[in-house]
Amino acid sequence: DTGVSQNPRHKITKRGQNVTFRCDPISEHNRLYWYRQTLGQGPEFLTYFQNEAQLEKSRLLSDRFSAERPKGSFSTLEIQRTEQGDSAMYLCASSLTGTLPGELFFGEGSRLTVL
Amino acid sequence: AQKVTQAQTEISVVEKEDVTLDCVYETRDTTYYLFWYKQPPSGELVFLIRRNSFDEQNEISGRYSWNFQKSTSSFNFTITASQVVDSAVYFCALSEFNNAGNMLTFGGGTRLMVKP
Numbered sequence: 001d002t003g004v005s006q007n008p009r010h011k012i013t014k015r016g017q018n019v020t021f022r023c024d025p026i027s028e029h030n031r032l033y034w035y036r037q038t039l040g041q042g043p044e045f046l047t048y049f050q051n052e053a054q055l056e057k058s059r060l061l062s063d064r065f066s067a068e069r070p071k072g073s074f075s076t077l078e079i080q081r082t083e084q085g086d087s088a089m090y091l092c093a094s095s096l097t098g099t100l101p102g103e104l105f106f107g108e109g110s111r112l113t114v115l
Numbered sequence: 116a117q118k119v120t121q122a123q124t125e126i127s128v129v130e131k132e133d134v135t136l137d138c139v140y141e142t143r144d145t146t147y148y149l150f151w152y153k154q155p156p157s158g159e160l161v162f163l164i165r166r167n168s169f170d171e172q173n174e175i176s177g178r179y180s181w182n183f184q185k186s187t188s189s190f191n192f193t194i195t196a197s198q199v200v201d202s203a204v205y206f207c208a209l210s211e212f213n214n215a216g217n218m219l220t221f222g223g224g225t226r227l228m229v230k231p
Contacts, residue, residue: 003159031217042119042206042221043160056218091160102150102208102216106160 002026004107006092012113013082020078021110025094032075033104034067035091036060043091049075050097082114117142119209119222127228128197135193136225138207144168146212149183149190150219154204163205166190167212197229 005024013019025032030051035043046065047057051072061067064082069075079086089111093104118141128134140149151163164174166183174181178198182191194201204226208219 033217035219040223042121042208042223043219044221045218048217056214058218089158093160100165100216102148102165102210102219103162104160104216104219105162108157108159 006107006110010111018080023075023092029094031095033093037089087114117220121222123225125226138190150208152206202229
């Protein structure tokens with residue numbers, strides 16, 4: 001499978017715990033994006049990387065959230081001290097610089113449930 | 116600030132009917148991109164089409180067609196002769212031209228159910 005891969009697919013945690021999600025983009029894609037989607041809503045932009053550089057961060061990305069892409073390949077999204085409001089689907093997408101704008105390839109998402 | 120509104124939260128049609136999904140957007144930018152994405156039950160968003168704001172030529176691709184009207188800030192999507200496999204949630208999205216589609220603002224989505 002050469003698409004965008006996200007792990008774990010589903011995470012249930014208790015309020016106050018830390019969680020980490022991993023995204024493996026399509027191998028030749030240098031841009032990587034994180035979006036959050038709550039039930040019945042459209043995705044909301046969180047952040048994006050070009051190679052290892054984090055170029056944009058949304059105001060939605062509070063201090064409890066941190067995203068990294070240390071070698072310009074896979075990325076991790078960590079949420080510290082989770083809150084019930086963090087329950088959502090976290091979507092990762094990738095694209096290649098120079099391809100037509102906005103054509104993002106999404107993974108199937110990581111669903112977070114905070115009890 | 117940018118905003119995308121999809122007033123239809125859910126549409127149900129019978130197979131072979133035509134269906135139009137509405138999208139209205141707000142932006143202060145004079146140049147921008149508009150998109151439609153499809154989210155089937157598997158959850159993986161799939162890119163369908165992109166339009167830039169200076170190209171108002173409407174497009175037909177097989178059973179899909181798109182109607183972009185800058186004067187009314189609308190970018191509607193029509194499926195002709197719908198099929199059960201078209202059942203999904205459809206999202207309209209907007210981005211500034213300057214960020215080259217890297218930061219998309221999505222609407223709330225329209226769930227389309229096509230019944231046999």
